[in-house]
Amino acid sequence: MTGKISLILGGARSGKSRFAEKLVVQTDAPRLYLATAQAFDSEMERRIASHKQDRGSSWTTIEEPIHLAEALSLHSAQSNIILVDCLTLWLSNLMGHDLPIEQEFDKLLTALSKLPGPVILVSNEVGQGIVPENALARAFRDHAGKLHQRIAEISEEVYFITAGLPQKLK
């Protein structure tokens, strides 16, 4: 038996991470926070540290900007719950390192389908504005859209968050 997969989508500052954290703390399982953000400077370091403090000592934080499939496989267990925040930052890191996107997606999807414990994935909706002039931005939103479709397909539940309010898409 494998764990439940939940996908939480939403725009910038839509309250999607807060909603995902609420889903997690409804359970009694040990909580792992898998952060994909990379601190490039001291300001980012401070922000990450501040978020960590906000979540409190009941969470264990794992930082993994690139090897998401491996980190999930390593840390997932029937007895814990993992929150991944967020997929769009991970995609951004993959593109920044010129990694083969489709192959990385395949690896993630394979890992997700085999995890023993539940996982909640947070991601940004980025495809509902005007077509970006920048080719890299266009590629980014194409990849993000495809990734969301693939993960939504294998998820047990999918929520879209607007102004802090959830809509259940699945």
Add this chain to the structure above:
Amino acid sequence: MTGKISLILGGARSGKSRFAEKLVVQTDAPRLYLATAQAFDSEMERRIASHKQDRGSSWTTIEEPIHLAEALSLHSAQSNIILVDCLTLWLSNLMGHDLPIEQEFDKLLTALSKLPGPVILVSNEVGQGIVPENALARAFRDHAGKLHQRIAEISEEVYFITAGLPQKLK
């Protein structure tokens, strides 16, 4: 007892203002239209005048680009209904005048929580596209997202409009 707060969100040209106006004209209360737009040139002046004419003589129009909390407190009454169109223009005016955004949000939220009469607030969803390259645009969408979350929290009803069609989020 305080008045009912309604928040109407939607993208550009989604029909959100028209939906909000329909909500207002369902009531018999005197109608106040609180416009946050500022006319910088004659083209804008003509557009504002044309919108005013479209609404008809049953509306009283108040123009207040900056001091929204004060204008709401001044004009709200148990016996009337106020439509604010729109919050994103107001935010844009605040940023254009370099005002302290969080403090202005606090003032608005405090005022809203004390209004004697009902108010309907219209605002643009701006956070579901690609991350803007422009730092000011990034700050703008962060502020807008936080504002929407805060107002949605104290609103009795929240609608999201797409292609003229409402979805009730709350």
Add this chain to the structure above:
Amino acid sequence: MTGKISLILGGARSGKSRFAEKLVVQTDAPRLYLATAQAFDSEMERRIASHKQDRGSSWTTIEEPIHLAEALSLHSAQSNIILVDCLTLWLSNLMGHDLPIEQEFDKLLTALSKLPGPVILVSNEVGQGIVPENALARAFRDHAGKLHQRIAEISEEVYFITAGLPQKLK
């Protein structure tokens, strides 16, 4: 009696075309695919040919980048079903040819209201990001928003697709 109109909206790579194709293949009627894409180079030609092959031989493909109203009136019949993919590309072609947008919209709306057979129209949501700096992009999203409102009004059903998952707006 006129045919049923369905509008399928969604962001980039949201799965909206795939959803529309599923709606079509639920029926037994002969299937017409009305493509508004224009091939400007061999890469685009290859993509269009590949999409055509994916749909299979049960579809008849018509290519019409500009004269959408005429093509619909010409090909619609009580006994077939037409899928238009997509309206935003058509709008983009109209603007690229400097055609009078409002008049073209009027022509399309008039044609749609008289079609004998069912039609499914796919279009991109482009109005939920930050206001574009580019004036042409701003005009584009204003036109797209107005078009979606007008078509939604005369449609029997409207869906919004996110991560491959439909929400019925009407």
